[in-house]
Amino acid sequence: MKRVVITGMGIWSCLGTDIDEVKESLYNGKSGIGIEQERLDYGYQSALTGIVKKPVLKGLIDRHLRRGFSEEAEYAFMASKQAFEMANIDDAYLVENEVGCIFGNDSSAKPVIEASKIMDEKRDTELLGQNYIFQSMNSTVNMNMSTVFHLKGVNFSVSAACASGSHSIGLAYMLIKQGLQEMVLCGGAQETNFYSMASFDALGAFSKRMDEPTKASRPFDRDRDGLVPSGGAAALVLEDYDHAVARGANILAEVVGYGFSSNGTAVISQPSDEGCLRAMQRAMDDAGVKASDIDYINAHATSTHQGDMYEAIAIDKLFHGEHALISSTKGMTGHECWMAGASEVVYSIIMMQNGFVAPNINLENRDEQSAPLNLAAETIETEINTVLSNSFGFGGTNSALVIKKI
Numbered sequence: 001m002k003r004v005v006i007t008g009m010g011i012w013s014c015l016g017t018d019i020d021e022v023k024e025s026l027y028n029g030k031s032g033i034g035i036e037q038e039r040l041d042y043g044y045q046s047a048l049t050g051i052v053k054k055p056v057l058k059g060l061i062d063r064h065l066r067r068g069f070s071e072e073a074e075y076a077f078m079a080s081k082q083a084f085e086m087a088n089i090d091d092a093y094l095v096e097n098e099v100g101c102i103f104g105n106d107s108s109a110k111p112v113i114e115a116s117k118i119m120d121e122k123r124d125t126e127l128l129g130q131n132y133i134f135q136s137m138n139s140t141v142n143m144n145m146s147t148v149f150h151l152k153g154v155n156f157s158v159s160a161a162c163a164s165g166s167h168s169i170g171l172a173y174m175l176i177k178q179g180l181q182e183m184v185l186c187g188g189a190q191e192t193n194f195y196s197m198a199s200f201d202a203l204g205a206f207s208k209r210m211d212e213p214t215k216a217s218r219p220f221d222r223d224r225d226g227l228v229p230s231g232g233a234a235a236l237v238l239e240d241y242d243h244a245v246a247r248g249a250n251i252l253a254e255v256v257g258y259g260f261s262s263n264g265t266a267v268i269s270q271p272s273d274e275g276c277l278r279a280m281q282r283a284m285d286d287a288g289v290k291a292s293d294i295d296y297i298n299a300h301a302t303s304t305h306q307g308d309m310y311e312a313i314a315i316d317k318l319f320h321g322e323h324a325l326i327s328s329t330k331g332m333t334g335h336e337c338w339m340a341g342a343s344e345v346v347y348s349i350i351m352m353q354n355g356f357v358a359p360n361i362n363l364e365n366r367d368e369q370s371a372p373l374n375l376a377a378e379t380i381e382t383e384i385n386t387v388l389s390n391s392f393g394f395g396g397t398n399s400a401l402v403i404k405k406i
Contacts, residue, residue, distance in 0.1 A: 166341025
């Protein structure tokens, strides 16, 4: 079996649009959450969202290609461009070699709704043009990335709710580990337009703490009242270790374990501590590590009552009395949904490289289930050698990754 390393990463999120900017936000516990009035005007109960800068692609991509880019594909392009640059992979390399592409993405609402509005009004498909189809498919991200970067390897999307980005890394890791690919661009992307989140708002899943936007997302806090939607994109270049060494690449970290499970419960939105636990244990078994080897756990905790509660129960079962520090970066980012599993690996590697654990902000009163956990309520400077990153989604899909420092 091959060893699998990370040689490049990029990020476009509400915490910043490059690695250095995001590092500062993480270290300082700076929230990227704000108010979008358009949501209230549209009929939302909550206007809270992560504020993500719109990319400017003019001058970077040919306008004919740009027309087929969905919002999340735009974010993914910016993150992927950073990742390839960090990995020292140029256009000539991509043209001459086989590089794969796997992205997590589970919706593309805006082009679907816009096309529907045109049809409702004009009743003429010829007015839609050809671009909506490339924007509206769930595979919009990987089809656009594969085209613009001339990628010739594996090419598909992972649609697995809020575990999508994590599963994409896990699958890329498995393909490289088995010798089926030498290099894969992987990650997750999430649209932030208000069309995409109306059905979530209908569930009453969002925080309504609109008077204090930066305090609205409160993972593990007793007084949490819901999650805050967010988005953007995160991209990573995964590579066979021997291949990376041969080309003189700078190795950032190693992917050593991937675990997955399904809750198998009768309710589609019902979390499960047993499902969470199985994914974490499988990732640790795959990595050949014990609970005592983990230095930091990036928790999935989204600031919902049940989700945080069941994850806390699962983590306590595996890590009670162990030294691993725990935080959910969603206190700062909100829930980045389809990209979260990928962005949180990027956040964790930033912490690993810079010797700190980012704080679980807004943790004022722990709930009963999280009380035993070794939660980092403020930034802690410490060496991190091994990370466990959790991602859990609707439908009971669970993913966990173990990342080690090299």
